[in-house]
Amino acid sequence: MKSIKILLLAMPALMLTSACEKKGSQTENEMPAMKVDVAYPTMDTVVLSNTYPAYLSANSTVDLVARVNGYLIGQNYQDGAFVRKGDVLFRIEDSSYRDAVNQAQAQLESARATAAYAKSHYEAVERALRSDAVSAMEAEQAKSAMNEAIAAVNNAQAALRSAETTLSYCTVRAPFDGHVGMSTLSKGSYLNGAASPVKLATIYDDSELGVNFYVADESYLQMLKDKSKELNVDLEHIPVVFGDSIPHSYTCDLTYLAPEIDRNTGTLRMQAKMKNTYGELKSGMYATVTLPYGIDPAAILVRDASIGTDQRGKYVYTVNDSSKIVYTPVEVGQLVNDTLRIVTSGLTPKDRYVTKALLKVRDGATVEPVVVK
Numbered sequence: 424m425k426s427i428k429i430l431l432l433a434m435p436a437l438m439l440t441s442a443c444e445k446k447g448s449q450t451e452n453e454m455p456a457m458k459v460d461v462a463y464p465t466m467d468t469v470v471l472s473n474t475y476p477a478y479l480s481a482n483s484t485v486d487l488v489a490r491v492n493g494y495l496i497g498q499n500y501q502d503g504a505f506v507r508k509g510d511v512l513f514r515i516e517d518s519s520y521r522d523a524v525n526q527a528q529a530q531l532e533s534a535r536a537t538a539a540y541a542k543s544h545y546e547a548v549e550r551a552l553r554s555d556a557v558s559a560m561e562a563e564q565a566k567s568a569m570n571e572a573i574a575a576v577n578n579a580q581a582a583l584r585s586a587e588t589t590l591s592y593c594t595v596r597a598p599f600d601g602h603v604g605m606s607t608l609s610k611g612s613y614l615n616g617a618a619s620p621v622k623l624a625t626i627y628d629d630s631e632l633g634v635n636f637y638v639a640d641e642s643y644l645q646m647l648k649d650k651s652k653e654l655n656v657d658l659e660h661i662p663v664v665f666g667d668s669i670p671h672s673y674t675c676d677l678t679y680l681a682p683e684i685d686r687n688t689g690t691l692r693m694q695a696k697m698k699n700t701y702g703e704l705k706s707g708m709y710a711t712v713t714l715p716y717g718i719d720p721a722a723i724l725v726r727d728a729s730i731g732t733d734q735r736g737k738y739v740y741t742v743n744d745s746s747k748i749v750y751t752p753v754e755v756g757q758l759v760n761d762t763l764r765i766v767t768s769g770l771t772p773k774d775r776y777v778t779k780a781l782l783k784v785r786d787g788a789t790v791e792p793v794v795v796k
Contacts (some may be wrong), residue, residue, distance in 0.1 A: 477636035489616035517593035538572035
């Protein structure tokens with residue numbers, strides 16, 4: 424009797440629980456599916472590229488040096504100024520070198536006078552020899568004296584040229600158009616340049632700049648592979664981007680590939696040339712180079728914001744034919760036009776993927792897809 428009583432008391436509770444479960448199930452089934460925006464991947468021809476850090480270098484960089492001894496008596500430019508080829512930049516005391524030039528000129532004049540006399544004497548002896556007025560030995564001696572005098576003239580001319588060259592070292596000129604850096608020495612400094620050239624400043628030809636970067640050997644091999652397919656990749660207008668915004672945009676022209684791969688780093692040095700049209704770029708600046716290496720004629724593109732990342736890697740949410748969310752792992756490539764991302768595997772052009780509100784959907788949930796463009 425006791426067990427029957429307990430059973431009778433439990434039945435209302437079981438009936439109430441069953442009714443609640445049935446009501447909850449009905450409520451859940453009656454809830455409308457959440458609307459989510461979906462899109463189909465687009466297909467387009469995309470130039471494949473890799474991005475590399477780079478730095479700029481001046482087209483020419485030359486140290487201006489003193490090659491003579493003397494006091495620095497003048498600097499004819501402002502540090503950092505732009506100068507033209509041939510402009511006088513530094514002057515070094517030259518009094519002793521001018522004296523050396525004057526002395527060499529005097530010695531040359533003396534040698535020329537001696538040579539003129541020796542030639543006239545030889546010609547007179549030659550005439551006397553024909554009338555047997557002098558011996559052949561005397562004629563030979565006159566000829567020898569004339570040749571020695573001519574040689575002395577040549578030596579004097581060489582000494583004068585050397586003295587003039589040394590004097591020219593006292594005036595340091597710009598070897599080309601460019602910007603000159605800060606002088607390393609002050610006016611009045613004594614320079615011992617004859618023993619070893621003394622650096623005065625550095626001049627930079629930055630009208631054209633080299634864009635230097637390094638490519639891994641695997642990337643280089645990929646470039647060779649794509650090149651063998653005769654793909655029309657433009658290496659004359661490679662985009663160059665700077666970390667800070669500058670007023671103008673720039674492209675460069677690939678001009679140099681190193682003859683060997685650095686075994687320590689496994690990279691190949693490359694250099695491109697770029698015109699410094701507006702004069703706003705400086706040697707040593709850092710930049711980013713986007714180097715094209717091939718063309719994908721049918722790249723699959725999705726919105727970059729629709730791609731998620733977790734411990735398993737990259738993924739997107741797709742919606743199947745049953746309108747259920749499917750977690751879909753993907754492999755991705757480069758960014759295109761700042762908003763689209765290449766998907767190299769995991770999607771087909773017929774798959775619908777969720778474009779936004781990724782945190783509101785979950786794998787297996789039923790949704791109402793709304794196709795957007």
